[in-house]
Every structure is written in structure tokens, then in C-alpha cells.
Amino acid sequence: DTAVSQTPKYLVTQMGNDKSIKCEQNLGHDTMYWYKQDSKKFLKIMFSYNNKELIINETVPNRFSPKSPDKAHLNLHINSLELGDSAVYFCASSQYRRVLAGELEQFFGPGTRLTVL
Amino acid sequence: GNSVTQMEGPVTLSEEAFLTINCTYTATGYPSLFWYVQYPGEGLQLLLKATKADDKGSNKGFEATYRKETTSFHLEKGSVQVSDSAVYFCALSLSSGFQKLVFGTGTRLLVSP
Numbered sequence: 001d002t003a004v005s006q007t008p009k010y011l012v013t014q015m016g017n018d019k020s021i022k023c024e025q026n027l028g029h030d031t032m033y034w035y036k037q038d039s040k041k042f043l044k045i046m047f048s049y050n051n052k053e054l055i056i057n058e059t060v061p062n063r064f065s066p067k068s069p070d071k072a073h074l075n076l077h078i079n080s081l082e083l084g085d086s087a088v089y090f091c092a093s094s095q096y097r098r099v100l101a102g103e104l105e106q107f108f109g110p111g112t113r114l115t116v117l
Numbered sequence: 118g119n120s121v122t123q124m125e126g127p128v129t130l131s132e133e134a135f136l137t138i139n140c141t142y143t144a145t146g147y148p149s150l151f152w153y154v155q156y157p158g159e160g161l162q163l164l165l166k167a168t169k170a171d172d173k174g175s176n177k178g179f180e181a182t183y184r185k186e187t188t189s190f191h192l193e194k195g196s197v198q199v200s201d202s203a204v205y206f207c208a209l210s211l212s213s214g215f216q217k218l219v220f221g222t223g224t225r226l227l228v229s230p
Contacts, residue, residue, distance in 0.1 A: 004160070031216075041204055041223040043161075048217065056217055090160055094216055104149055104168070104216060108160035 003027050004109035006091050012115045013081060021076045021112045023091030031055075032074035033092040033106065034066060043090070049074050050096060078114075086116045119144045121207050123221035130197055130228050138192040138224045140181075140207035148209035150174075150183055150190040151218070155204045164192075164205070197228045 004025045013019050025032065033056070034046040048056035052068040063079045078085060091109040124139040142148065149168045153161040165174030170185035179194045190207060207221040 041225075043206060043220040043223070045217055045219075092161075104151070104166055104210060105163040106216065106218060108153075108162070110158075110160045 004091055004093055004107050006089075006109040006112050008112060009110065010113050010115075012117065014117055015081055015083060017081050018077070018079045019081060019114070020078070021089055021091075021114070023074045023076070023109060025072055025091075025093040025107070025109075027093060027095075027107060029093040029095045029107070030071050031094050031096050032068065032071075033094075034074065034076050035090040035092065035108075037088040037090060037111070039087070047074075047076075081114075081116045083116050086114055088113050119148070119209065119211060119219050121209055121219055121221035123205075123207050123224050126204075126223075126225040128224060128226050130226070132199055132228055132230050133196045134228075136192070136194040136197045136201075136226065138205055138207075138226070140190045140192065140221060142188050142190065142207075142209050144188075144209055144211060146211050148211050150181070151208040151210070152179070152181055152190070152192050153206040153208060153220075155206065155223070157203070161206065197226070199228045199230055202226055202228045 007022045031050045033048045037043045046060045047066045049068040065077045068074045088111045090111045092106040094106045120143045151166045152164040154164045155161045165176040167174040167183035173182045181192045204223045206223045208218045
């Protein structure tokens, strides 16, 4: 049973294209996140949604648009892809109530490696 | 601002050697501290955590103690195995509810037989 899944695992595309990455979690969590990991392994949060509402937006270019159709899904759409968007993108989830109780684990997906040519 | 600084890698050890990966942090307020591990080709997994000063987190033989006086959370293991080869990330969180993790740059550990 995959807890947090992402599709696709690999994505190779040309500069200027529009692409989407999908994330789904079956843990019953109400909070989901997108992180970007660059070539030096530096990991930075991009967005977070709680119950389909945006709660964290870390100065990401507006070419990146997250969409949360329901609590179990958080998709990432990227317009006009640029070379600098090449990275591994990780989705993660947690449960707000459990975080308040000190159970602070975020569960990560396996990542999507995006290569922009 | 809030930040985490980790020692640069890679750290290369022989099996059964002692491991230390240094982590220091800067934060406003009282953060919770974490170590996450990323095995090759996989996402991050929580290894251990500590939520207040002097707490010790431990898991799978790894330990780290929350030291407020030195703002540190160094990761240690007494005897590493080849299977411990991975990238280790130190992180902090200041949010009590909508948890925002701030990660260090990661330290790659390579253990040889």
C-alpha cells in the first residue's frame, strides 16, 4: 500500500511547455505539501494546502499553480517551463490534529524528477 | 530568519565505524528538530525528532539530542552499516499546526564493507 504516491516518476520536456505532476495520499491526512529539491539536494517548501485551502506559499513564481480537488490530492501545474525548473519535486502530507498533538511526521512521496531541455 | 546548517558531505566510513553528522540551527522561538533520511531513489522518511530542549530522539540505533545552549542537534550512531548509506537531512519546524519544515542542505553518508 503506497501512502503518498506521485505521477509521473520521471518527466522530460522542452522549455516553454506546460506540465502537471499529480500527488495522492491514502493516509486520511488533511494537509499536503510540495517541495522542490535542486541538483545539490537542497530541499525547499513551495506550497502547503489544508482541507483544500492554500496555507503556505513560499514566493514561488506564478507559473507554478497548485490545485487541490479534494483532501487526498494536491497537483502541481507548471506553465512555460524553464531550464531552472529542472529538479526533483516531492509531495508530502500530514494531519493537522496530529501535528497539534506533537506527532510531527510528514510523509513523503517518492519524488518526480523533472528535466527541462 | 530560520535556517539549518549541516556539515558538508560526503561522509565516507567503513562498516562498524562511529558516525557523527553535525547540525546547528537558527530560529526565532522554540523549534522542533528532526532528522530525515533519503535512501537512493526514494522520498524522505522521518528518522527521529525532538520537540524541546534536552530531549533525545532515537531510532534504528541513531540518536540526536536537542541542545538549546549550542543550538545543535547532531546525529550519531555507534556502529554504521552499509545499509545506512543515504542522504541525511536535519530540519526544524516552528509551526504548531500547519507545519513548515526548514531543511538543511543534506549530508550524504557512504558506508563501505
